[in-house]
Amino acid sequence: MVKQAAAAAVAGRHDRLVALSERLHAHPETAWEEHRAARWVADALDEAGFEVRTGYLGLETAFHATAGSGPFRLGLCAEYDALPGLGHACGHNLIAAASVGAAAALAPLADELGLTVEVYGTPAEEGGGGKIELLDRGAFAGLDLAMMAHPAPVDVAEARPFAVSHSHVSYRGRAAHAAAYPEQGVNAADAFTIAQVAIGLLRQQLPHTVRVHGVVTRGGEAPNAIPGRTEGRWYVRAETLAELAELEPRVRRCFEAGALATGCELEIVPESKPYAEFRADEAALAAYRRNAVALGREFAEGGMAARMNRASTDMGNVSQVVPAIHPYIGIGSLPALNHQPEFAAHCVGAAAERAIRDAATALAWTAIDVVAERRQRPAPASP
Numbered sequence: 001m002v003k004q005a006a007a008a009a010v011a012g013r014h015d016r017l018v019a020l021s022e023r024l025h026a027h028p029e030t031a032w033e034e035h036r037a038a039r040w041v042a043d044a045l046d047e048a049g050f051e052v053r054t055g056y057l058g059l060e061t062a063f064h065a066t067a068g069s070g071p072f073r074l075g076l077c078a079e080y081d082a083l084p085g086l087g088h089a090c091g092h093n094l095i096a097a098a099s100v101g102a103a104a105a106l107a108p109l110a111d112e113l114g115l116t117v118e119v120y121g122t123p124a125e126e127g128g129g130g131k132i133e134l135l136d137r138g139a140f141a142g143l144d145l146a147m148m149a150h151p152a153p154v155d156v157a158e159a160r161p162f163a164v165s166h167s168h169v170s171y172r173g174r175a176a177h178a179a180a181y182p183e184q185g186v187n188a189a190d191a192f193t194i195a196q197v198a199i200g201l202l203r204q205q206l207p208h209t210v211r212v213h214g215v216v217t218r219g220g221e222a223p224n225a226i227p228g229r230t231e232g233r234w235y236v237r238a239e240t241l242a243e244l245a246e247l248e249p250r251v252r253r254c255f256e257a258g259a260l261a262t263g264c265e266l267e268i269v270p271e272s273k274p275y276a277e278f279r280a281d282e283a284a285l286a287a288y289r290r291n292a293v294a295l296g297r298e299f300a301e302g303g304m305a306a307r308m309n310r311a312s313t314d315m316g317n318v319s320q321v322v323p324a325i326h327p328y329i330g331i332g333s334l335p336a337l338n339h340q341p342e343f344a345a346h347c348v349g350a351a352a353e354r355a356i357r358d359a360a361t362a363l364a365w366t367a368i369d370v371v372a373e374r375r376q377r378p379a380p381a382s383p
Contacts (some may be wrong), residue, residue, distance in 0.1 A: 002109060006364040009105035010357055013048075017097040017360065018353050020044050024093035025348050028082030031124035034061040037080035038121050041096045045119055048104040056121065057137040062130065063121035064139070067103070068110025072371050075118045075140060075322070076103050076363065077148040077315060079125045089344040090126065091151030091331065094356055098149050098329070101360025106367055113371050118143070122314075127166050127233075129272025131314040135321060136273075143322040145284055145370055148315060149359035151347060152308040152328035153337055154300035157289050159278045159326035162211065162237035163244045164312035166271040169195075169214070169255055171264040175221075175228030185226030191258035191266070192216055192230050198254035211237035212251055233271070237312060240277050276316040281323035284370050288327050291365040295358045300330070308338055325366070329359045 010017075020040060029037050038054070038061040046052045050065035057064075078099040079092040103119045110117050120139060124130035131140075140146060150159075173186030199212055206212070214234030220227030236251050238244040252268065259266035289299070300306040308328055315326050332351040336342035346352065 002113065002368055003365050005109060006105040006368065007361050009108065010101050010360045010364065013101060013104055014353070014357055016044070017101045017356050020100065021093045021097035021352070021356060022348055024080055024096060025088045028087040030084050031081045031126055031128035031130070032061060034081050034123050037061070037096070038063055038123065041078050041080055041100060041121055044100050045103065048100070049107055050103070050119065057134060057139060059123065059130070059133060061121070061123040062134060065103070065119040067107035067117045068115050070110055070114035070116050072114050072374065073116045073118060073143045074106070074367050075120055075143040075146040077120050077122050077131070077146060077318070079122055079148070081124055081126050081128070083126055083339065086339065086341060087344045088347050089339050089341060091338070091343070091347045092125070094151045094331070094347055094352055094359070095148055097356045098359035098363065101356060102363035102367070105360065105364040113368060114375075115367065115371060125314055127271055129166075129275065129314050132273045132275070132317050135317055140318055140322055145281065145367070146318050146322050146324040147284070147363050147366065149327050149329045149363055151331050151338075151352075151355060153305040153333045154330040155292065155297050156306050156309045156328040157285060157292070157299055158280055158309060159313070159315070159328070160309050161275070161278050161312045161316050162209070162239065162310060163241045163274060163277045163316070164235055164237040165244060165248060165274045167234045168231065168269045168271055169234050170229065170231040170267045171259060171262070172267070173226070173228050173262060173264040176226045178224050178226050182226060186228070186263050187226050188230040188262070188264050189220050189227040191262040191264040192219070192232060193258070194261050195255045195258035198257045199251065202250060202254060206247070207243075209239050210247060211235070241274055244274060275312045275314050276320050278313070278316040278326060279319040280325055283373065284323060284325045284366060285327070287369040287373075288325055288362055288366045291362045291369070292327070292358070295362055297330070297358060297362070305334055305337065311338065329355045331355050
């Protein structure tokens with residue numbers, strides 16, 4: 001009966017959840033700039049009866065919403081930042097709507113179930129490490145379970161993301177007229193070229209799971225001026241934070257090679273603390289699988305589309321501190337994959353709307369199951 005009530009609550013709120021998702025999708029905001037998005041998601045929770053704190057822990061685009069007063073503390077994470085130039089090509093509009101839906105369904109049942117339902121508005125997942133900033137300021141502490149569901153081409157239950165570091169790389173040389181006074185220049189674009197060649201050669205000696213990739217965001221000002229300053233953003237991914245720490249110095253030396261060869265000054269600044277690998281709570285993950293199957297979802301096994309579960313996320317850092325799951329909900333986007341414009345187009349429409357409903361319901365049912373299982377465990381023996 002409790003699960004039926006939760007499902008009915010999601011169904012009754014479905015139109016509002018879709019409207020929230022579509023509003024976020026139509027007005028994408030990038031990391032740390034999600035002022036409207038954070039307000040819209042927080043307002044939806046306020047309307048559902050939650051007590052909402054905006055500007056949470058000093059972060060302008062974060063919030064914390066609570067309902068119920070039970071001993072089991074459940075955290076649902078809402079992401080809502082978009083990708084620069086690609087909009088919601090990772091479907092964070094759907095994440096926010098699903099988390100709101102699950103939370104709103106559980107709120108009226110919270111005291112009956114022994115729950116405190118908490119929703120964390122977490123900005124800047126796409127490179128800014130918003131959840132890590134919140135962790136460092138005391139968020140998530142003491143949660144019994146943290147959950148969210150992420151859009152993907154197909155359903156995959158278990159998250160296995162890479163650990164990742166994000167760096168801003170810049171070279172400073174000296175500008176000069178490329179034809180009249182080329183000998184007066186120190187070419188910062190050449191420094192990046194040398195670094196990228198060195199990284200390309202290094203890849204042969206890297207483990208097959210390691211990823212090194214980035215973009216030059218500033219390559220120069222004019223073709224007839226030797227570039228005096230260039231900038232880029234670079235990621236290094238590895239299986240674990242420990243492996244990442246071993247590999248980063250090797251990649252750094254590639255950038256140092258560019259500076260040495262050209263005479264440029266090099267600066268590498270972390271854009272956030274590294275994202276950690278994910279540690280899934282097996283009992284909660286099994287419950288999510290059962291509930292998703294009960295809703296008619298089918299989990300993919302292998303294949304390119306199923307590899308979205310290797311994408312890095314700052315939810316990995318949360319999972320190192322509290323029990324957590326991060327399943328992927330399919331939106332039937334193939335051949336479009338995450339971080340493609342075509343995937344953004346699939347994050348609205350009938351399949352996306354079903355994903356909101358199913359993800360919200362499955363997350364709510366999973367919380368109900370985990371709380372019930374917790375109650376059935378025998379009490380620890382007295383010393």
